[in-house]
Structures are given as structure tokens and as C-alpha cells.
Amino acid sequence: MLPHPPPETNAQGYLLSFDKDLLQLENIHGFLTESYWSKAIPKSIVAQAIEHSMCVGIYHEGQQIAFARLITDYTTFAYVCDVFVLEQHRGQGLSKWMMKSIMAHPALLRLRRWMLATADAHELYSQFGFTPLTKPEMFMQVHRPEVYKDLPQ
Template sequence: MIEISTDKAKLNIQVIHNYLSNESYWAKGRSLETVRRSIENSLCFGIYSENKQVGFARVITDYAVFAWLLDVFILPEYQGKGYGKKLVEAIMTHPDLQGLRRWGLGTDDAHGLYKQFGFAPLQKPGNMMEILNKSSH
């Protein structure tokens, strides 16, 4: 049985930190304190199988205009079972995230998953700017 919850009390911070810091390509070396702070300040989604956390995602949003989806993962032993699709579907249909003008995300390898939910390459990438602090995780 699969459950998806936004209850932060259910999140297994150790599982999340271990995956992000040791297994992800985007958050290698991220500190436990940074993971905790990011969870405190985001709308978080845990996905559970048999009451065990098997994945995670978080959304940074103003709940009115913009949302950024990030830190999405399914533990390797649970990948390929449709859990990622169920997790993104729960996020995209969450009642507090409806009617937003713009969603954003970055991915190196999951374009096919996100395309199913309407994500596409930037229409005007030249309009986007960033500050990337490579020494910070």
C-alpha cells in the first residue's frame, strides 16, 4: 500500500539526508542542518510503502504565483514501480498548489517523467538568470 503525505512529522530525515548527500547527483555533500532547514521552509511530500519512507520531494512556493519543485527522489530499490509518477501527480494535484502561473524545476535525467505533467524546456531561456554558489549545498 502506497501513502503520500505532507505531514513533516512522518518524514525520516535520516533517509532524506542520506539520499541527498550520498546518492543524488544534485546535492552531494549537503549537510544534515541544510536538509533540516530546507524541509522546515518547504511544502514537503513523503511517499511511503508499508509505512516505510521510499521517496521524497519538496516544493518552494508563495501559494499564489510560483512554485519550484526540487529534491525529488525514490530510493533505488523502489524505482521502476511508478512511485515517482504517483509522487509528482500528488504534488501537481495538491489543492494548495492549484492555479499557479509558473512552475519550475531542474533535472539532468527525468525529463520524460516531468513532461507527462506539462513541464517543458524554458520558452525564453535567455530571460532566466541565476546565482549559483557552488560552495554551498
Template sequence: MIDLGNGYHLSTDPAAMQVDAIHAYLTRSYWSTGIPLATVRTAVANSIGVGVFKQGAQVGFGRVTTDRATFAYLADVYVLEEHQGQGLAQAMVKALHDHPELQGLRRWLLATSDAHGVYARLGWTQVTDPAPFMQRHFPDVYK
């Protein structure tokens, strides 16, 4: 665990992630409303995750899905509302950027509706030419 000050600690240890707490947030988020607990469990287990903790409770999370060689997709980054505004999301994303298994990748991607500023401060830019990108998107899969 890395001390972030003010009683917050950051960890990338998979055993530290509190899947029930992560699920509690994600199921009410705009991007995965109603996501089943089993799906969150699988996603966390198959990703490189980072969490922020205060007094033993998980208050933030983010994860990267990757082949660990060429590509990474940053997903599910959140900080509980009462802990926002303290740089915790930036600390988590930076920890993922610096993770030893995520060095030398050719491309990172993410999708966000409301946190462009957080990512811009960390060197992320908007996709300038979306033409090569395609998707299969099932927005109602958890309903």
C-alpha cells in the first residue's frame, strides 16, 4: 500500500480489491447500471486494478484490460462522491500508467462522459481521427 496522505492508501494488490464495494458503485454508475456482481467479479479478476482505501474501506477503483504488450483499455475509474476533489482518481490513473506490466504499450484507450479534464492533466488526448475505430456496443446488456 502507498500512503497518499489524509488517511488514504493506494494499492494494486488484487487481493486488496473489495469486489462488493466496487459492485455497489458500478451498479449505480452511468456506464454500468445494474451490472451483476458475478460480472464485476470476473472483470476485476481479469484486469490490472488499483484501489484507494480509507480506514480499510475501498473508496475508489480503476482497472486496465490489457494484453500487457501492445494495448490497454482503462475502465471503471471512480471515487466515491464524499472523497472526490482530493486527487485520488489522478493518483489511481498515474499508478496504472506506472505499473510495471503496462510499460511500452502502443495504445491506451478509455471512454468517459464527464472526466476529460482529469485525464487531460495526465497526458490523455481526444481521439483525433475516430474513423479507424469501430465498436460492438450493447448498452442495455445489464437490464
């Protein structure tokens, strides 16, 4: 595993860290299971996804209040996903701070392609160079949104 930047604390007392040992699975799962992109996702699936990804969290008074996950080979490609800031902590620039830290991570500076999917945060991601696909006809997918429906939680 490549080294991560040291944790940062902002003026409001929020801590940003890439240290997976700080992640709070209950908080992450609690948000994701209600989100539009991973409704009813089992906790075991979230845990496995975290294990196989680069993750960043933001913490306030010992509680995790924000999260992002990157699926990456650290060489050519990264897919940004599962990004959230809890509602009561929004509007303070935390998602921008998290994305700025991700995009500046030394292990990711030479990636050829970054991708993500969003239904409602285009304005945030465009600030970091994300644009709509120039040739969407080149991209394909297998999408099974109901895959978690019958799995045990």
C-alpha cells in the first residue's frame, strides 16, 4: 500500500484522514443503505468495498461525518464513489476539502482517467475538472440496482 498524506485539521476542528483504521463502518453503512445509489446495501458488502479501496473520512468530535471511496489501481485509473457529507455538516466546504485532498494525493497525481457518477453534484465535481463524457457511446455498463435486495443485512 502506498503512503497517505498526514491527517489534516481545519479551522472548524474537522479532521480529514485517509487512515482506514479511523473509519466508522456503522456510520458509513447507515448513510449508504439509505442513499439513492446503494439502497439496502448489506454492511458486509460495504466492509468488503472499503477493504479493497482507498478511502477518506472526515471526523468531528470523534464521529465520522463524511466519506469518499476510490476504486483505483494507483497507476492509470480511479473511480470516485460513495461520497457523502452528513446533512447537518453540509455547507461548510467539507466535500470540496475532501475532493481537493483526493485529487492532490501523491499516489494519484499521474492517473490518466478519473471517473464518477452523480445525479446531483455536478457543480461540485466540475470544480475539480470532471466533465460529462465526451464520447458516451464508448462506455458500457452492466447495472443491477436490485442486486442487494434479497441479501441479508
